[in-house]
Amino acid sequence: MSSHLLPFTATPPPQIPTKASPLPQHTLSQRTHIPSHIYKHPAAILLELCTSPKELNQIIPQIIKNGLYNETLFQTKLISLFCKYGNLTEASRVFEPIEDKFDALYHTMLKGYAKSSSLDSALSFFSRMKHESVRPVVYNFTYLLKLCGDNSDLKRGKEIHGSVITSGFSWNLFAMTGVVNMYSKCRQINDAYNMFDRMPERDLVCWNTIISGYAQNGFAKVALMLVLRMSEEGHRPDSVTIVSILPAVADIGLLRIGMAVHGYVLRAGFEPLVNVSTALLDMYSKCGSVRFARVIFDGMDHRTVVSWNSMIDGYAQSGDAEGAMLIFQKMLDEGVQPTNVTVMGALRACADLGDLERGKFVHKLVDQLKLDSDVSVMNSLISMYSKCKRVDIAADIFKNLQNKTPVSWNAMILGYAQNGCVNEALNAFCEMHSRNIKPDSFTMVSVIPALAELSTPRQAKWIHGLVIRRFLDKNVFVMTALVDMYAKCGTIHTARKLFDMMNERHVITWNAMIDGYGTHGLGKTAVELFKEMRKGTIKPNDITFLCALSACSHSGLVEEGLCFFDSMKKDYGIEPTMDHYGAMVDLLGRAGRLNQAWDFIQKMPIDPGITVYGAMLGACKIHKNVDLGEKAAFEIFKLNPDDGGYHVLLANIYATASMWDKLAKVRTIMEKSGLQKTPGWSLVEIGNEVHSFHSGTTSHPQSRKIYDYLETLVDEIRAAGYVPDTNSIHDVEDDVKVQLLNTHSEKLAIAFGLLNTSTGTPIHIRKNLRVCGDCHNATKYISLVTRREIIVRDMHRFHHFKDGVCSCGDYW
DNA sequence: CTAGGGTTAG
Numbered sequence: 057m058s059s060h061l062l063p064f065t066a067t068p069p070p071q072i073p074t075k076a077s078p079l080p081q082h083t084l085s086q087r088t089h090i091p092s093h094i095y096k097h098p099a100a101i102l103l104e105l106c107t108s109p110k111e112l113n114q115i116i117p118q119i120i121k122n123g124l125y126n127e128t129l130f131q132t133k134l135i136s137l138f139c140k141y142g143n144l145t146e147a148s149r150v151f152e153p154i155e156d157k158f159d160a161l162y163h164t165m166l167k168g169y170a171k172s173s174s175l176d177s178a179l180s181f182f183s184r185m186k187h188e189s190v191r192p193v194v195y196n197f198t199y200l201l202k203l204c205g206d207n208s209d210l211k212r213g214k215e216i217h218g219s220v221i222t223s224g225f226s227w228n229l230f231a232m233t234g235v236v237n238m239y240s241k242c243r244q245i246n247d248a249y250n251m252f253d254r255m256p257e258r259d260l261v262c263w264n265t266i267i268s269g270y271a272q273n274g275f276a277k278v279a280l281m282l283v284l285r286m287s288e289e290g291h292r293p294d295s296v297t298i299v300s301i302l303p304a305v306a307d308i309g310l311l312r313i314g315m316a317v318h319g320y321v322l323r324a325g326f327e328p329l330v331n332v333s334t335a336l337l338d339m340y341s342k343c344g345s346v347r348f349a350r351v352i353f354d355g356m357d358h359r360t361v362v363s364w365n366s367m368i369d370g371y372a373q374s375g376d377a378e379g380a381m382l383i384f385q386k387m388l389d390e391g392v393q394p395t396n397v398t399v400m401g402a403l404r405a406c407a408d409l410g411d412l413e414r415g416k417f418v419h420k421l422v423d424q425l426k427l428d429s430d431v432s433v434m435n436s437l438i439s440m441y442s443k444c445k446r447v448d449i450a451a452d453i454f455k456n457l458q459n460k461t462p463v464s465w466n467a468m469i470l471g472y473a474q475n476g477c478v479n480e481a482l483n484a485f486c487e488m489h490s491r492n493i494k495p496d497s498f499t500m501v502s503v504i505p506a507l508a509e510l511s512t513p514r515q516a517k518w519i520h521g522l523v524i525r526r527f528l529d530k531n532v533f534v535m536t537a538l539v540d541m542y543a544k545c546g547t548i549h550t551a552r553k554l555f556d557m558m559n560e561r562h563v564i565t566w567n568a569m570i571d572g573y574g575t576h577g578l579g580k581t582a583v584e585l586f587k588e589m590r591k592g593t594i595k596p597n598d599i600t601f602l603c604a605l606s607a608c609s610h611s612g613l614v615e616e617g618l619c620f621f622d623s624m625k626k627d628y629g630i631e632p633t634m635d636h637y638g639a640m641v642d643l644l645g646r647a648g649r650l651n652q653a654w655d656f657i658q659k660m661p662i663d664p665g666i667t668v669y670g671a672m673l674g675a676c677k678i679h680k681n682v683d684l685g686e687k688a689a690f691e692i693f694k695l696n697p698d699d700g701g702y703h704v705l706l707a708n709i710y711a712t713a714s715m716w717d718k719l720a721k722v723r724t725i726m727e728k729s730g731l732q733k734t735p736g737w738s739l740v741e742i743g744n745e746v747h748s749f750h751s752g753t754t755s756h757p758q759s760r761k762i763y764d765y766l767e768t769l770v771d772e773i774r775a776a777g778y779v780p781d782t783n784s785i786h787d788v789e790d791d792v793k794v795q796l797l798n799t800h801s802e803k804l805a806i807a808f809g810l811l812n813t814s815t816g817t818p819i820h821i822r823k824n825l826r827v828c829g830d831c832h833n834a835t836k837y838i839s840l841v842t843r844r845e846i847i848v849r850d851m852h853r854f855h856h857f858k859d860g861v862c863s864c865g866d867y868w
Numbered sequence: 869c870t871a872g873g874g875t876t877a878g
Contacts, residue, residue: 136869160869167869195871202872233872264873299874335875365876397877404878435878463878498878 094127103133109141128158135161139168144177162190170199175207192223194231201234205241213238229255233262240269260291268300276304280313295326302335306342314339330356334363341370346379361395368401372408380405381414394421396430403436407443415440431459435467442471451480462493470502481506495522497531504537508544511822511849512741516545532558536565543572546820546847546854563597571603575853577863579611586620598630605639609646610853612867617643638667645675646867650684666695666702673705677712685709693725700731701825738805739822742812749804752796758808766798766807773837781830802831802848810842818845826851827868836860 094100099122102115116134124130131150138147147168151161162185169178178200185192197220204213217235225231232255239248252258252266263286270279283293283301293301298321305314318336326332333356341349353359353367364387371380384402387394394402399422406415419437427433434457441450454460454468465488472481485503488495495503500523507515520538528534535558542551555561555569566589573582586604589596596604601624608617621640624630632640637660644653653672657664669691676685689706703726710719726732738749749756756762770778782793797803802823809819827835827850839846840860848855856863 132869162869164869167871193869193871195869198871228871230872237873259872261873266873268874294873296874301874303875331875333875338876360875362876367876369876395876400877432877439878461878467878 094124094129097122097124099124100129100133103130103137106137109143112137112141132161132164135168136164139164139171142168142172144168144173157188159190159193162188163193163196166196167199170203175203175209175212178203179212192219194225194228197223197225197231198234201231201238205238208242210239210242210244213242227256229257229259229262233265236262236269237265240265240273243273245269245273245275258289260294260297263291264294264296264300267297271300271304271307274307276307279304293320293324295324295329295332298324298326299331299335302339306339309343311340311343311345314343330358330360330363334360334366337363338366338370341366341374344374346370346374346376359392361392361398364392365395365397365401368398368405372401372405375408377405377408381409394425396427396433399425399427399433400436403433403440407440410444412441412444412446415444431457431461431464435461435463438464438467438471442467442474445475447471447475447477447480462488462496462499465493466496466498466502469499469506473502473506478506478509495526497528497534500526500528500531500534501537504534504541508537508541510739510741510746511545511820512739512746513545513547513820514741514744515746516541516547530559532560532562532565536562536568539565540568540572543568543575544849546576546849546856548572548576548578548854561594563594563600566594566596567599567603570600570607574603574607574610575849576856577610577853577865579607579613582607582611583613583616596628598633598636601628601630601632602635602639605636605643609639609643610864610868612647614643614647614649634662634665634667637662637664638671641668642671642675645672646678648675648679650675650679650681654684654687664691666692666697669695670702673702673709677705677709680709680712682709682713682715697731700726700733703731704733734825736801736823736825738801738824740805740809741820742809747805747808749801749808751801751804752799756804756808758811761811762804762807765811766803769807769810769838769841770798770834772841773834776837776841778834778837781833797830800828800831802827803834806835806838806846809846810838810844816844818847821846821848823848823850827855832862832866832868836862 099115099118102118103112106112106115119125119130119134131154134150135147138144138150147165151157151165154161166178166181166185169181182192182196182200185196197216200216201213201220204210204216217238220226220228220231220235232251236248236252236255239245239251248266248269252262255262263282267279267282267286270276270282279301283297286297287293298317302314302317305317314336317339321327321332321336333352337349337352337356340346340352349367349370353363356363364383368380368383368387371377371383380401384394384398384405387398399418402418403415406412406418418440422428422433422437434453438450438453438457441447441453450468450471454464457464465484469481469484469488472478472484481503485495485499485506488499500519504519507519519541523529523534523538535554539551539555539558542548542554551569551572555565558565566585570582570585570589573579573585582604586596586600586607589600601620604620605617608614608620617640621632621636624632624636637657640656641653644650644656650672653675657668657672660668669688672688673685673692676682676688685706686709689702692702703722707719707722710716710722736751740747740749747756753759754763780794780797782797802821805821805823806819809821813819827848832855835846835848835855835857837860838844839857843859846857848857850868853864853868855868
């Protein structure tokens with residue numbers, strides 16, 4: 057294969073001689089002739105055998121006692137040993153007083169600095185060497201380049217590369233392999249390749265360097281192509297090649313290629329090598345075959361902690377959290393010391409299981425193993441506690457966490473958002489913003505749903521702008537979140553524009569768009585889009601069908617809905633869940649086919665849950681059917697709902713039918729069981745602020761003004777034909793009933809919105825419950841007399857009020 | 869003194 061197949065151009069062959077030409081090296085034997093009584097001295101033999109700092113400290117007094125401390129051999133050996141044990145202070149103490157320091161001593165010292173000290177001290181020692189006219193040798197550069205690569209210090213890496221050139225090592229295989237590696241570790245894979253390409257001779261190690269470079273920089277396919285090219289040029293892949301390439305195979309997830317590599321491993325006899333087997337099992341689990349991974353894992357007669365970690369993570373990532381915990385437990389039982397990666401895998405499994413108890417156990421382990429200084433581990437703890445619904449503990453950890461990374465912020469924001477703490481999520485996002493920590497796609501995917509929840513179009517535009525400025529507007533996850541957000545902010549056409557602009561769409565992108573049309577009452581468009589999706593390559597999933605069914609339900613498209621429900625199992629093999637059955641009952645019930653809905657419930661293959669009977673009860677409320685309503689409510693109460701909404705619904709059915717004694721009974725039950733109706737609230741966005749209103753409250757600073765305005769507004773709409781619907785309120789005087797109605801949170805929010813925006817501006821309201829009959833009617837008239845468009849998003853759908861009409865066609 | 873490449877991770 058020639059290099060034109062690769063996405064880079066080959067550089068012309070170098071003009072300079074092709075033979076590597078290292079400078080002559082100074083060796084100890086060349087410099088000094090050591091008499092045998094010195095190098096055969098017992099102390100010299102002891103030094104030769106020395107394996108620990110402790111032993112070294114025991115030998116030193118003997119060296120001094122025998123007057124050998126000033127002998128070159130002993131000085132050299134001592135410096136080397138101190139460097140090996142990372143004790144640069146002691147090494148310097150031997151090194152500095154030596155008068156005639158020969159070059160090798162400098163080289164040893166530099167190695168010491170490079171292996172155990174900071175880049176800074178290694179480099180300053182290196183410049184001292186230049187200053188003191190020590191001729192550099194190749195391995196000075198290889199050590200320094202490695203250090204720059206490990207620290208991802210491109211700037212200084214380039215400086216060392218410069219020194220390599222000026223010192224005449226440009227064509228040295230070892231030095232240039234170091235340069236290639238440095239560039240790829242600094243994520244400059246193109247520079248790395250350019251250097252690789254110019255090398256006059258390349259051996260196996262050099263090929264491995266560039267291959268692992270591409271693999272680690274996310275260019276899995278290029279890495280694989282290079283393996284082929286390397287073989288064609290006569291280098292047989294060794295175990296290092298295999299271990300480098302397997303993560304790349306895992307990345308692209310091609311099991312077929314992975315198995316081919318496995319075959320090669322068997323033929324080459326690399327299987328007994330732990331790192332090869334570990335990389336293989338990791339590849340299998342990432343390519344979707346945990347079972348194969350497990351077979352390899354079980355067949356290993358020796359495992360490292362990486363093997364265990366890989367296996368735990370393999371289970372966790374494939375969705376088998378319980379399997380991950382079993383391996384984790386087995387690992388602890390066998391006495392293998394967990395690392396940070398181990399606990400991160402275990403915590404993820406606990407999070408997936410929502411298992412707080414075991415999560416806390418792993419947390420204790422983290423403390424015992426002193427892993428609490430590892431930010432990644434702490435981030436995993438934040439995620440685990442959030443997923444286990446203890447966002448309070450997560451927030452505590454986050455607050456006390458030193459050196460927070462962007463990942464920490466993302467984990468916290470997502471934790472808040474997933475626990476319904478929308479304001480906390482937004483506050484954290486703003487704080488992150490003000491600290492100048494740049495949001496990435498993960499941040500956006502966490503924070504955008506929080507804004508969608510609030511339905512604030514202005515903030516929606518602001519975050520969209522931020523997405524563009526952060527160059528995240530090509531990311532399919534971020535764009536899907538934006539489509540969903542615009543739909544949930546009432547700007548469905550903007551959502552569609554973004555949807556059409558996207559080059560890549562996932563199933564959730566389609567779901568968001570179909571659901572958006574559904575909740576806006578644009579059932580026909582939703583159905584059209586769903587049909588378009590079925591023609592394409594992206595397969596609908598259970599959620600898609602749920603969105604489609606709910607869209608049909610909101611628009612009264614009963615036949616289409618029945619047809620989709622049928623096709624779901626028949627054509628796509630998707631088993632309906634409780635939510636699908638609920639959607640079907642909703643579809644039939646809303647359309648007034650109450651008996652058919654009840655029959656449908658009786659024929660369900662699974663025991664109907666609250667969702668199903670709740671849909672039935674809601675339909676009975678709309679169509680004023682006391683009989684079936686009572687039956688449905690009875691079933692719901694047997695299932696012990698934790699919110700009082702269903703009792704209220706039944707009470708409303710009785711009120712509409714003027715069955716006051718039965719209504720009183722329901723109220724008594726509610727009081728006895730302590731069940732409460734969820735308090736209603738409405739939000740409206742004015743400028744950069746979001747204002748919330750609760751029914752009957754006067755806490756808003758403009759409260760007086762709002763109530764006054766509401767009074768004149770009600771007079772105006774009454775004149776236009778509005779009649780208050782006091783049906784559901786019965787035990788107070790008529791004028792009080794009207795007053796109570798006028799303090800509903802959405803009326804307050806609408807009045808406030810009208811007062812604080814200019815003529816013609818549409819008003820967006822977000823309400824947590826279903827909009828009530830009287831408010832719905834009143835809002836229609838308000839839109840007529842004020843000539844304003846009012847968009848209300850309630851618990852289930854959107855209502856676009858314009859010129860006295862609502863988009864839901866009074867069917868909600 | 870005596871060089872360069874490799875596995876797990878939100």
